[in-house]
Amino acid sequence: MTTQRWGGYWTDAGWTLDLWAPQAERVGLVLNGDERPMIRQADGFWSVTAPARPGDTYLLRVDGRDMPDPASRLQAGDVHAPSVVTARPDDRWHTPWAGRDWAEAVIYELHLGTFTPEGTLAAAAGKLAGLADVGITAVELMPVGQWQGDRGWGYDGVLPFALHPAYGSPDDLCRFVDHAHSLGLMVVLDLVMNHFGPEGAYLHHAAPAFFDESRHTPWGAAIDFSQAAVREYWIQCAEYWLGEFRLDGLRLDAVHQITGPGAEDFMTALARRARAVDDSRAIHLIVEDERNDPFLRENGYDASWNDDFHHAIHCQLTGESDSYYASFAVDPIGDLCLTLQRGHVEEGQPRAARDDPRGQPCGHLPPTAFVNATQTHDQVGNRALGERLLSLADPQGVRTGFALLLVAPYVPMIFMGEERGATTPFLFFADFTGDLARAVREGRAAEFAEIASLGSGVPNPLDPDTFARSRLDWRDDGTARDWLALTKRALAFRRDHVVPLLKSGCSGPARVVRHGAASLAASWPFHQGTLDLQLSLGQAAPDLQAADDAAFSLGRIGSDPYALSVSTRFP
Structure with missing residues (x-):
């Protein structure tokens, strides 16, 4: 395997730059306008050590074409501009931090550009105390790798090692993370390793072998993970973000598009090396994987986004049946029973309104292997008008589904503003x-x-x-205060009752029984005790009765069409 490093780094000899360009005839470093030849190394890498200083600018000249460093840590401008030599890391941390147990995770997904009016890391840091106060324990940043322009979701990045400049400087990100840790918040980064954006991806010129033109993703040519240098590029990218910025974990976008020869080895190696970045703190790894396959969660990854839970809730509350909602619109309450019992709904069985079965059995995985949500950037933003669930369904139904998300034993994820009843679109x-x-x-x-x-x-x-x-509305009105109170109450129940059970481990399979058209009762046995839940999501079931000692309730089980009651039993 190659021992070369992508991009610029400091050694005792000075500043060294490596680039993988196996098909290139000539590669040079243009440092502050002066060209220096790079020397071909093993495995198609080119390397040079130069008398650079922090703040110097440079380009790579590959067969006569100038381009920024594909592993640039900082740009002097947009994605076409020169890259910048960065300083050696220094001690920038003020908060002792050993991470948090994954069972404590309550994730808050946010887009830095629209989370605050200013759209910066510095402004976002000022909102973190409020998130911690309601019981959130982790912030998940949508992608911050640089793309062309100022505005975007982040999934069109072409310089995945470089912080998008509209959000601030690398030092701003360090201060954001340090402040989050001082409040007990983990910080997770959404990282895109399955494709590059449509403008500024100079790797197509420097290293055509980086891509497998015989395969395509929905966003362009697939990446060739059979190449050791390609695997190293992405693993070193993950190590950089986790190590340089003391992040608590990564969410890996659309890993179902990381396929072909070498892909499985890559994912296994990535998990191993990501966790080895710092053995003094917990590092967590989440995937987005449409395959509903347990393999990654059995081999080094903590959890996967679980769209099945979202789709069942969404279809029950909205009645929508288009596109990927079709199979979940047939019997959403039946599907909700399945997802509460087994995590995923689709596990390879035949399904109405689906031509090809999807998934593998995952019911043996712990509840913490599933990240559930009732809204995400995908499910809101991929609508034509970007409507949030509160604009589409009965508000009491949305409140009940949100409370279920927070008190059920799966890892909950809140989309920014959901905790305060936001109705601003995310377009x-x-x-x-x-x-x-x-x-x-x-x-x-x-x-x-x-x-x-x-x-x-x-x-x-x-x-x-x-x-x-799409900017989040931070008005402090009665609706926001009411939703914040609900969020805080539900997450206090989770902290005091659900998390201790999760940490004790499951002692048997969950049991979920449907009652009538839109109600259910569920029980999850753990070594320390049992979590019992009764839910109505659209129609009351008179035969359902809440426990007299229910520790959390919303509405009246047995009489209200939307109601939730949760309690714990101990041996």
Whole structure:
């Protein structure tokens, strides 16, 4: 396996730069405008040691074409600009930190650009105390690797080692993490390893072998993980973010698109080396994996996003049945029973409204192997108008589904603003120009042509107003205070009752019984005790009765169409 490092780094000899360009004829370093030849090394790498200083700018000249460093840690401008030599890391931490147990995780997904009016790390840091106060224990940042332009979700990144400059400086990220840790909050980063964005991905020129042109993802050519240097690029990227910024973990985007020769070995090695970054603190790894496959969670990964739970709740509350909701719209309460009992709903069995079975049995995994949500950036932002669930369904039903999310024994994830009953949309937005901008705008309109034909119009993702409309509303009114009170009460119950049970471990399978059209009763046995739950999500079941000593309740079980009651029993 290659021993080369991607990008620039400091040694006793000075500053060294490595680039993998196995098909290149000539590679040079252009440091502060002066070119120095790079020397071909083993495995297609090129290397040079130069008398650089922090703050110097540089480009790579590959067969006559100048380009930024694909592993740039900092840019002097946009993704086409020179890269910047960064300083050696120093001691920048003020908070002793050993991490937190995964069983304590309550995740808060946020987009830095729209989380605050300023859209910066510094501004976001000022909101962290409020999140900790309601019981949130982890912040998950949507991708921050640099892409072209200022506005975007982050999934079009082309410089995955470089912090997007609109959010602030690397020092700002260090201060954000240090402040989060001082409040007891973990910080997790969403990292995209399955594709590059459409503008500024110079690796296509420097190293065509980085890609497998015979396979494609929905976003372009697939990455060739059979190449050792390619695997190293992404593993070193993960190590950089975890080590340089003392992050508590990673969420890996769409790993179902990390396929082909070498992919399984890559994912296994990534988990092993990510956890080895710092053995003095806990590091957690989450995947987004549409395959509902237990393999990664059996081999080094803590959890996977669980869209099945979201889809069952969403279909029950909205009645929607389009696209990927089709199979969950047939019997959403039946599916909710399945997901509360086994984690996933689709485990390879035949399903109405689905042509091809999906998934593998996952019921043997612990509840903490599933990250559940009732809203996410995907499920809100991929709607034409970016509506949140409160704009689509009965508010009491949304409150009940949200409370269920927080008190059930699976890992809950809150989408920013959900804890305060936000109704501001989260739209798709980008900041491209020219032909690419036109293609994005026309593609979005075509995707939702039916809505456009009804006269609603599809927001132009390139319009700055689309971005501005997606900013979270921080007004302090009665609705926000009511939702915050519910969130705080539910998460206090989780902290005091659910987390100790999770830490004790499961002692047997969950039991879920359906009652009537829209109600259920569930029990999860743990070594320390049993968690009992009764739920109505649209129609009361008169035969359901809440426990007299219920520690958490919302509405009246047995009479209200939307109600929840939860209690614990001990041996």
